[in-house]
Amino acid sequence: MATAQQTLGRVQQRVARIKPLQLIARDWRRNKLLYLMLLPVILYYLIFQYVPIYGSLIAFQNFNPAKGITGSPWVGFQNFTDFFQSFYFGILIRNTLAISLLDLVLGFPAPIILALLLNELRWGPFRRLVQTITYMPHFISVVVIVGMMVDFTAKDGLFNTLLTQTVGGQPILFMQKPELFPLLYVLSGIWQNVGWGSIIYLAAITTIDPTLYEAAMVDGANRFQQIRHITLPGIMPTIIILLILRLGSTMTVGFEKIILMYNPLTMATADVISTYVYRKGILEADFGYSAAVGLFNSVINFTLLTLANRFSRRVGDTSLW
């Protein structure tokens, strides 16, 4: 024991004596090939992640693509104040939050509930069948999903036919009702992703120690008590991590689906920050302004993520970092 400690001490002394430059040189000699393998990855992140972060400086410019970032005039926070004072600001924030919070309330718990219920299914083959089928829609493209929605909710489409046959009344043009847009967006999202989202929770459930259940049964706990006191606490860290991540995208509502779904009639509730950035920046080429709106969005998201993470670390001991 003593000798082991002595060797350890000697090694530590030797490590301490190595100068930083020597350390770098030695690391380079030993890991040259690894760094060479990493080079394309580093280049990818520099070019496609960090250059755009640098590029978001145009948010503070009256950006002219012909002059570039170095040649365009700086305007301070002008683009931001323009956005805050614009007619769209309040509407966009309200729409974004309405869709996002509805998704948080309905869409976030859905896969957790599904995972808990799937875990209670006794017959393995049936469970696998449910899983196979509920994972499927995840692989369908958003274009097809929206296409199906358009088709099913048409005046003589499947939904309206069923609705008028069972309940009666007039067909409802779902895709043209602004008040229904957030719900359609969220429910179609659940339809598509509830099964897929449950996988991560099912995986977390498999890591729970089975002896806990045995002990609980010996103590007379019924199934509900087992779910409540073993399964749910067992997957709680996973739930919290995913909730933190989800809060970090509160201000982001997937614009790819919305630009396919919305139309002039639903614009009043369907237009969100990200679709506005897309229209202003890419369709109208108002680069500095749209970059400012995008940056505003990223900063809010990042702040929410940080706050959620800090809160979670303080209250429990689960956190991202």
Added chain:
Amino acid sequence: MRNNLKTHLKRSWSERFFDYGNLLFMIVLIIITFYPMLYILFASLSDPTLLAQHRGLLTTPMGFSVDAYIRVFENSNILIGYRNTIIYVVGGTTIDVVLTTLGAFVLSRRNVLWQEPILFLIIFTMFFSGGLIPTYLLVSRSLGWVNSPLALIVPGAIQTFNLIIMRTAFIEVPYELEEAAKIDGANDFQVLVQVYLPLIKPVLAVMILFYAVGHWNSFFPALIYLRDRNLYPLQLILREILIQNSTDSMTITSATGNVEMVAETVKYATIVVVTLPILLIYPFLQRYFVKGVLIGGIKG
């Protein structure tokens, strides 16, 4: 173990009630999830005239006609789209998987000095990014990739989440294997290709699936970077047919009077043709992604 024990104990009526309720819920869920897809399939195989007169659920195709499929495969837009999509999927997935593997492997090695700061900078991009407009300007102006397949293949090449999943898989391979291979004279690259990759095949398969599906289903980069219709992937053509409702190009050839009815079944047939390949492949990989990937995802 758990189930064994449970069968020996008598279930209370409330638990029994719960089991039946749960079963019922799952059956309803299966119907809600599966029937819309089945409906599309039935409708695509239906006789256009009969389908147009029919209202409500379909339990089989109305009549039977593969006319719509013939029309789909006669359509040059769709054929070109198919060809383009296959090129983008194969090219994109290859680059994605190679880069992700290299990054995940190097960042999972021991004793690499700059590993931590590099990993930090990579993970940071998951939480903060430059956003749509700067990326658009970079790709379209600085790199000049308008009308270039590169714009669809390169900018999203590494999904950081996938890289982390794969890194976790590499970390879980016993380190002794690397040492043994090194003693036999293998360099780091050979260690990766000959020792590690065969061991993480399930994760590799899932990565290929994730990236390939991503490329197959993607429409947005094509929408903003491509002007030339001859480069359009399938999803953009599909968007015109399904959402912008322009089946014009498909129905012009129809000599009969029922142009609109044909268009309806053509829509459904297009959906099937575009979606079925993926839905048929994925069940074979299903056991992998539950096992390999997601446990890695949690720990990582």
